[in-house]
Amino acid sequence: xxxxxxxxxxxxxxxxxxxxxxxxxxxxxxxxxxxxxxxxxxxxxxxxxxxxxxxxxxxxxxxxxxxxxxxxxxxxxxxxxxxxxxxxxxxxxxxxxxxxxxxxxxxxxxxxxxxxxxxxxxxxxxxxxxxxxxxxxxxxxxxxxxxxxxxxxxxxxxxxxxxxxxxxxxxxxxxxxxxxxxxxxxxxxxxxxxxxxxxxxxxxxxxxxxxxxxxxxxxxxxxxxxxxxxxxxx
Amino acid sequence: xxxxxxxxxxxxxxxxxxxxxxxxxxxxxxxxxxxxxxxxxxxxxxxxxxxxxxxxxxxxxxxxxxxxxxxxxxxxxxxxxxx
Numbered sequence: 344x345x346x347x348x349x350x351x352x353x354x355x356x357x358x359x360x361x362x363x364x365x366x367x368x369x370x371x372x373x374x375x376x377x378x379x380x381x382x383x384x385x386x387x388x389x390x391x392x393x394x395x396x397x398x399x400x401x402x403x404x405x406x407x408x409x410x411x412x413x414x415x416x417x418x419x420x421x422x423x424x425x426x427x428x429x430x431x432x433x434x435x436x437x438x439x440x441x442x443x444x445x446x447x448x449x450x451x452x453x454x455x456x457x458x459x460x461x462x463x464x465x466x467x468x469x470x471x472x473x474x475x476x477x478x479x480x481x482x483x484x485x486x487x488x489x490x491x492x493x494x495x496x497x498x499x500x501x502x503x504x505x506x507x508x509x510x511x512x513x514x515x516x517x518x519x520x521x522x523x524x525x526x527x528x529x530x531x532x533x534x535x536x537x538x539x540x541x542x543x544x545x546x547x548x549x550x551x552x553x554x555x556x557x558x559x560x561x562x563x564x565x566x567x568x569x570x571x572x573x574x575x576x577x
Numbered sequence: 578x579x580x581x582x583x584x585x586x587x588x589x590x591x592x593x594x595x596x597x598x599x600x601x602x603x604x605x606x607x608x609x610x611x612x613x614x615x616x617x618x619x620x621x622x623x624x625x626x627x628x629x630x631x632x633x634x635x636x637x638x639x640x641x642x643x644x645x646x647x648x649x650x651x652x653x654x655x656x657x658x659x660x
Contacts, residue, residue: 575624577614 358491362484369480376473384457385466405465406453407526415538417448452535461529468525471518479510496563496570504560512553519546585652589645590619593638608633 381388384405411417425432425441432441454461482503489495523543530539594601601619605612610630617623618630631642638645 572625575617575622577610577618577623577626577630 355491358487361487362491365480365484365487369477369484372473372477372480376470376477379466379470379473382466384462385470404453404455405457405462406451407465407529408449409452409526409530409535409539410447410449410542412538412540413446415446415448417446417450419444447540452530452533452539454529454533464525465529468521471521475510475514475518479507479514482507482510496567498567501560501564501567504556504563508553508557508560510553511556512550515549515553516545519549584624585649586621587647587649587652588618588621588623589647590615590634593640593644597638599638604634604637607637 378389379385383390422444423442424435425443426435427433433439434441454465457465486495486500486503486507489497489500523545527541527543530536531541590601590604594604601615602612605615608615608630610633618626631645634640634645635642
């Protein structure tokens with residue numbers, strides 16, 4: 344009996360720790376998302392400098408990561424110098440094997456004076472994932488809390504799992520789509536369009552994760568029905 | 578849980594306990610069941626009984642399962658009829 348109580352106390356403690364971590368994740372994610380919305384490129388209410396973890400370095404100023412084409416003329420001026428010796432090509436500084444540096448190079452295209460649609464497209468792209476994460480974590484927090492209080496097999500938890508499946512599968516895929524389209528649109532319509540490599544793909548990971556959670560929700564629903572069957576059994 | 582949950586099965590635990598001069602609390606202790614669950618059974622609010630529970634009660638009250646339960650077709654209604 345004592346061992347059972349001890350195990351239960353450990354379980355409750357572990358779940359409480361998980362709740363604290365999830366809570367911290369919610370605060371950080373929501374703050375990151377909101378920081379983009381109210382920040383210099385969004386509503387412009389808060390003119391703050393970047394400060395990890397709430398505002399990434401990309402929040403101020405507006406910048407898009409890009410891969411430069413070979414004909415962009417990106418050159419590494421301080422590339423290691425090689426020398427030809429009787430042992431072959433060696434690195435001049437270390438004497439080790441010779442090195443050659445070539446592209447494609449990645450960098451950031453910064454927008455000095457972005458238009459309103461550019462700014463909001465960028466903000467939507469940057470804020471979507473943290474806000475979606477925050478909302479999903481709120482659902483997860485409620486699920487974990489219900490497990491701690493000892494009543495996980497409830498209809499409301501089945502609804503929460505379905506909502507989570509929709510958030511991860513639907514919302515995640517949408518975020519992935521926005522993440523593929525927005526940078527391409529921003530770079531493709533900019534002056535750098537000719538020298539950057541336009542990329543972008545929609546990840547299937549959120550969709551697969553969403554389907555898995557949806558399956559879990561159905562398993563949960565079966566658990567609820569079985570639990571209901573046991574209700575009143577002595 | 579409604580009164581219909583017993584599906585017309587009536588439990589005679591009260592009478593058996595009276596006959597043996599045993600309290601419900603004592604039986605609960607002997608069969609290792611909570612008083613609340615045993616009360617559910619006694620008041621015809623149980624929907625199902627585990628064989629292990631039934632065996633433990635029969636062992637302690639020295640009776641047969643048939644002594645413990647009877648079927649009331651009026652209370653059972655359609656739900657209680659066999660197909």
